[in-house]
Amino acid sequence: MSSTHFGFQNVDEAEKAGRVRGVFDSVASKYDVMNDLMSMGLHRAWKVYTVAVANLRDGDRVLDIAGGTGDLARAFARRVGSAGAVVHTDINEAMLRTGRDRLLDEGLALPTLLCDAEALPFADASFDVVSVAFGLRNMTHKERALAEMARVLKPGGKLLVLEFSKVAKPLEKAYDWYSFKVLPRLGQWVAGDADSYRYLAESIRMHPDQATLKAMMKAAGFGHVDVHDLGAGVVALHVGLRC
Amino acid sequence: MLADWVAALTPAVLSKLLLLANHVIAAEPAASARLRPHAGRGLRLQWRGEAGPLPLPPMVALRVTPAGLFELGEAASETADLRVTVDLPPPHRLLAQWLSGGRPPIAVEGDAQFAADVAWLGENLHWDLEHDLARLVGDGPAHELLRFGRGLRDGLRRAGQGVQDGWRRRPGAGSDAASR
Numbered sequence: 176m177s178s179t180h181f182g183f184q185n186v187d188e189a190e191k192a193g194r195v196r197g198v199f200d201s202v203a204s205k206y207d208v209m210n211d212l213m214s215m216g217l218h219r220a221w222k223v224y225t226v227a228v229a230n231l232r233d234g235d236r237v238l239d240i241a242g243g244t245g246d247l248a249r250a251f252a253r254r255v256g257s258a259g260a261v262v263h264t265d266i267n268e269a270m271l272r273t274g275r276d277r278l279l280d281e282g283l284a285l286p287t288l289l290c291d292a293e294a295l296p297f298a299d300a301s302f303d304v305v306s307v308a309f310g311l312r313n314m315t316h317k318e319r320a321l322a323e324m325a326r327v328l329k330p331g332g333k334l335l336v337l338e339f340s341k342v343a344k345p346l347e348k349a350y351d352w353y354s355f356k357v358l359p360r361l362g363q364w365v366a367g368d369a370d371s372y373r374y375l376a377e378s379i380r381m382h383p384d385q386a387t388l389k390a391m392m393k394a395a396g397f398g399h400v401d402v403h404d405l406g407a408g409v410v411a412l413h414v415g416l417r418c
Numbered sequence: 419m420l421a422d423w424v425a426a427l428t429p430a431v432l433s434k435l436l437l438l439a440n441h442v443i444a445a446e447p448a449a450s451a452r453l454r455p456h457a458g459r460g461l462r463l464q465w466r467g468e469a470g471p472l473p474l475p476p477m478v479a480l481r482v483t484p485a486g487l488f489e490l491g492e493a494a495s496e497t498a499d500l501r502v503t504v505d506l507p508p509p510h511r512l513l514a515q516w517l518s519g520g521r522p523p524i525a526v527e528g529d530a531q532f533a534a535d536v537a538w539l540g541e542n543l544h545w546d547l548e549h550d551l552a553r554l555v556g557d558g559p560a561h562e563l564l565r566f567g568r569g570l571r572d573g574l575r576r577a578g579q580g581v582q583d584g585w586r587r588r589p590g591a592g593s594d595a596a597s598r
Contacts, residue, residue, distance in 0.1 A: 227553050398457075398484035401437055404430070416485045 179315055182377030188315055192291075195313045196267055198371045199243075203269035205366040207244055212361055213372075219246075221405050225308065225337050225412055226250040228403070234258040235303040238327060240292045240320075241265055241310020245274035245285075251306070252283050262302075264288045265310075292320040300329045308337040312382045321395035328417045334397060340404070340411035341384035350409065354379065385411050428476060432490065436480075440487045442545050449543055450486030452535040457484045459532055460491055462498035467506035474506060500528035500536060514582055518575065 178185045181194050202209065210218045225247065231237065231254040239248040239261060248263040255261060263278065263285045265271040275287045290296055292307065293316050305324045314320045324334050342350045354376035362372030383391060385408065389400045397415030404411050443449045463478040479491035479498065503525045506512060515522065524540070526533045547567075551560035 223554070227550075230553070399487050399489065401440055401487075401489075402433070403437060404433070416487075418484045 180378075180381045182374045182381065191315045192266070198313075198374055199267040200269045201368045202362075202366050202371050203244075203267070203273050206270065206273065209362065209365055209372075212365060213358060217406060221337060221410050221412070222246050222250065222308065224403070224405065225306070225335055226254070228412060228414060229254075229304050229306070229333065229335055231255050231259070231304060236301065237261045238295075238297070238302045238305045239263050240295075240305065240307040240324070241313070242306075242308075243267075243270040243274055243310075245278045247306050247308055248274070248285055249278060249281065249283060251304075252278075252285055260286065262286045262288060262297075264290045264292075266291050293323060295323045295327050297327045299326055300332075301327050302332060303329055304333050304335065306335040306337070308335075309339070311336055311338050311388075312378050317383070318391060318395060321392055321397075325396035325415075325417055330417055332417045334392070334413075334415040334417070336388070336392070336413040336415070338388070338411065338413070339379040339382060340388075340408050342409050343407040346407055346409075385413075388413055432478060436488060436490060438545070441550075442543050443487055443539065444485075445546065445549075446543060449539055452486070452538060453482050453488075454484070454486035456482045456499075456532050456535065457486070458482065459499040459529070460497055461488070461500045461502065461532075461536065463502050463504070465504050465506050468508055472509060498528065500526065500532045502526050502536070514578055518579055518582070 177188050179188045179191050180186070181191050186194065199206075214221075229237075229251065231251060233254075233256040235255045236259060237248075237251045237255060239245075239251065242248045242263040242265050245263060248261050252261045263271070263274060264287070265274065266289065268289055271287060271289055275285075278285055278287075288296070292310070292314055305328055307320075307324070311317055311320065321334075328334060355373075358372045358376050359369040362375075363369035366372075382388075385402050385404065388411075389402055392400045392413060392415045395415075396417060398418035399416040401414045402411055403414065443453065459482050461480045461482070463480065465474045465477070467474060480488045481491040483489050505523045505525075507515065507522065512522065526537065548560050548564045551563060554560075555563070
């Protein structure tokens with residue numbers, strides 16, 4: 176049985192999904208408030224930018240993977256109109272329920288589906304845009320997930336991967352201090368869970384940097400990949416075109 | 419010191435300019451359709467001119483991708499099917515040129531069809547800033563912001579033209595020119 180990383184630990188591949196599920200089960204109810212606190216509200220600007228880059232048109236079909244509490248799905252749904260469709264998915268039931276309830280509260284009844292990004296239950300070439308925000312990092316087989324995203328996209332379709340990335344060198348020390356000293360304490364204080372936020376900091380360090388992820392997307396079938404560094408590389412938006 | 423900062427910031431600025439170029443090309447389907455047959459070909463963008471207070475920008479190697487867009491290539495190893503050389507005047511003359519609506523001269527060498535298609539992009543592509551702003555702030559505010567921006571640009575151009583005319587008409591300007 177092969178192993179993979181869970182933060183800085185090596186774990187059995189079969190074990191990783193369960194441990195990631197444990198993290199998100201634990202933080203689901205405080206996920207949004209923690210995002211605001213940790214990023215000082217910047218995650219909202221990164222998502223607005225992602226939606227602008229998606230450049231959706233009336234009638235487009237969108238798949239939101241690891242859609243969690245529904246920030247992107249909600250913004251996408253307003254742009255594709257009644258002729259389009261946004262499918263809101265996540266592998267974690269607690270996150271998906273939180274997101275679905277929030278969307279319903281805002282009058283949006285979107286198709287909501289519990290599914291694994293490494294085995295998407297959709298036909299080939301079903302979507303114009305696929306998005307995954309702060310989710311790819313937690314997937315066990317990223318190459319398999321990216322290949323699945325390419326498969327369900329129509330030719331010319333667009334994949335948006337919004338994810339933590341490699342911060343600019345001059346900021347590394349300050350970012351490490353913030354990630355390993357401040358985040359776990361903030362997690363303990365607000366969500367009552369320091370370990371999940373320690374995992375967050377570790378998983379960011381284990382995630383491929385901008386150039387590596389670009390190469391992985393090209394290998395998965397995206398003929399063109401643009402990399403948008405946001406916040407000096409704290410976050411990067413990779414945009415892949417299937418061609 | 420200045421050179422260190424320029425060297426550190428250049429890759430970030432280049433990648434932002436490339437994103438903007440790709441955004442403008444992708445917005446015009448005819449543009450990416452022209453580039454798509456050139457997928458895999460390389461273009462080298464180089465600069466010529468006097469080094470003023472700022473060093474000349476570095477040579478940029480680009481490659482056309484299957485989507486009909488550009489990506490950065492490896493400058494050292496990239497074989498260029500097309501070489502585009504931009505004559506850059508010192509920054510103050512470049513600013514004056516921009517204020518009077520001019521562009522620096524460009525020389526293109528290499529594959530004829532690739533050159534024709536790149537020249538077409540240069541002549542026909544324009545950034546629809548109002549459309550992009552409207553996606554963020556709505557149609558009305560975007561229109562007003564652009565109207566303000568255009569007014570500012572036209573005012574600067576008129577002021578720049580006035581300064582240049584005044585400089586040419588200053589006492590002794592004729593004899594300076596004659597003595598060169």
